Amino acid sequence: MDDQQRLTHPSQGQVNMSSVMPQAYDGPYGPGDHGDQRKQEIGDVLQQIMTITDQSLDEAQARKHTLNCHRMKPALFNVLCEIKEKTVLSIRNTQEEEPPDPQLMRLDNMLIAEGVAGPEKGGGSTAAASATAAASGGQPDSAIEHSDYRAKLAQIRQIYHTELEKYEQACNEFTTHVVNLLREQSRTRPIQPKEIERMVGIIRKKFSAIEMQLKQSTCEAVMILRSRFLDARRKRRNFTKNATEILTEYFYSHLSNPYPSEEVKEELARKCGISVSQVSNWFGNKRIRYKKNIGKAQEEANLYAAKAASAASSQMVTDPSSPTGSSNYSLPSSQSQMAGQGGMYMNLNGGENYPGGENSWGLEDSE
DNA sequence: GACTATGATTGTCA
DNA sequence: TGACAATCATAGTC
Numbered sequence: 001m002d003d004q005q006r007l008t009h010p011s012q013g014q015v016n017m018s019s020v021m022p023q024a025y026d027g028p029y030g031p032g033d034h035g036d037q038r039k040q041e042i043g044d045v046l047q048q049i050m051t052i053t054d055q056s057l058d059e060a061q062a063r064k065h066t067l068n069c070h071r072m073k074p075a076l077f078n079v080l081c082e083i084k085e086k087t088v089l090s091i092r093n094t095q096e097e098e099p100p101d102p103q104l105m106r107l108d109n110m111l112i113a114e115g116v117a118g119p120e121k122g123g124g125s126t127a128a129a130s131a132t133a134a135a136s137g138g139q140p141d142s143a144i145e146h147s148d149y150r151a152k153l154a155q156i157r158q159i160y161h162t163e164l165e166k167y168e169q170a171c172n173e174f175t176t177h178v179v180n181l182l183r184e185q186s187r188t189r190p191i192q193p194k195e196i197e198r199m200v201g202i203i204r205k206k207f208s209a210i211e212m213q214l215k216q217s218t219c220e221a222v223m224i225l226r227s228r229f230l231d232a233r234r235k236r237r238n239f240t241k242n243a244t245e246i247l248t249e250y251f252y253s254h255l256s257n258p259y260p261s262e263e264v265k266e267e268l269a270r271k272c273g274i275s276v277s278q279v280s281n282w283f284g285n286k287r288i289r290y291k292k293n294i295g296k297a298q299e300e301a302n303l304y305a306a307k308a309a310s311a312a313s314s315q316m317v318t319d320p321s322s323p324t325g326s327s328n329y330s331l332p333s334s335q336s337q338m339a340g341q342g343g344m345y346m347n348l349n350g351g352e353n354y355p356g357g358e359n360s361w362g363l364e365d366s367e
Numbered sequence: 368g369a370c371t372a373t374g375a376t377t378g379t380c381a
Numbered sequence: 382t383g384a385c386a387a388t389c390a391t392a393g394t395c
Binding site for chain 3 (some may be wrong): 236237238259280283284287288291292
Binding site (some may be wrong): 236237238239244277278281282285289 | 372373374375376
């Protein structure tokens with residue numbers, strides 16, 4: 001039996017589309033079988049459905065009850081089922097599992113990495129702690145800023161979780177509400193469990209879009225916080241006068257070979273209260289800037305030479321056995337003596353131990 | 368606000 | 382991988 005036949009054939013016990021259409025209706029029991037009366041009844045039922053939303057809740061409940069008990073209800077329900085069957089076909093295949101949103105995954109990963117989402121790790125910013133430590137080299141200032149950063153991050157974390165909780169709660173409430181509504185409606189119109197699932201899916205999708213916005217703005221907030229607190233360039237602090245003094249002294253007392261070993265760098269870092277990489281940076285910058293501005297550097301070198309010489313002479317008075325008084329480091333013997341006597345610095349003008357002279361840190365005769 | 372000093376970063380090279 | 386050179390970005394000074 002084809003569709004057309006089925007739709008118009010009354011013997012199957014089905015009420016078809018045409019049965020609710022007055023112009024095509026012959027009555028479920030055949031033509032002339034009180035057709036007009038039944039048409040009227042169905043018309044009434046439909047009218048009641050159309051007006052049900054305008055009525056008060058109690059009234060509507062009562063009407064709903066009447067409708068449910070109506071003898072034509074199963075027949076009408078079948079019609080609706082049939083219509084549904086036809087229309088749902090088009091959406092049936094649209095519910096395939098979607099892959100996880102890469103953008104959402106990226107946001108999630110970032111929030112976890114930053115300690116905003118996921119389990120709280122040591123104040124919510126282990127990553128921040130390591131980043132700060134690396135950037136600051138353990139300066140006292142950084143401790144204050146670090147705790148400040150942690151506090152702000154914890155604040156962001158708290159807001160994020162509060163908002164997320166709110167969204168989830170609202171989503172659950174709304175979903176429950178809609179599911180209940182659909183279940184209730186399923187008594188008067190055909191609603192399959194799959195449709196309810198689909199509706200739940202739609203709601204969840206809408207809420208996850210809101211959630212994504214929340215995650216996005218949280219990420220932005222963390223980025224701003226990070227750039228404000230952790231960007232090393234932004235938080236550049238000049239070294240203490242003492243630290244600069246120590247480094248400069250070492251530089252000029254090793255001018256023929258201003259390349260401290262790792263051990264010396266560590267020692268300098270410890271004395272200056274900075275990191276080894278900062279020491280490396282400092283020497284890198286110093287060497288380049290020394291070369292670039294040799295005239296000015298010589299002035300500075302002579303200043304340190306004079307200082308070293310006076311220190312050495314006073315050392316000689318108090319401890320004549322000491323070979324050097326200018327440096328706290330275990331200098332190579334020749335340099336120590338030169339530095340102790342101010343010889344190396346004086347040689348600057350003679351062009352022997354600085355890049356402007358014969359030794360341009362080619363390192364062949366650095367020691 | 369302009370200018371300089373300076374610590375840090377980045378890209379290149381040996 | 383360390384050094385160098387260029388550059389950035391902030392601090393400090395005038």
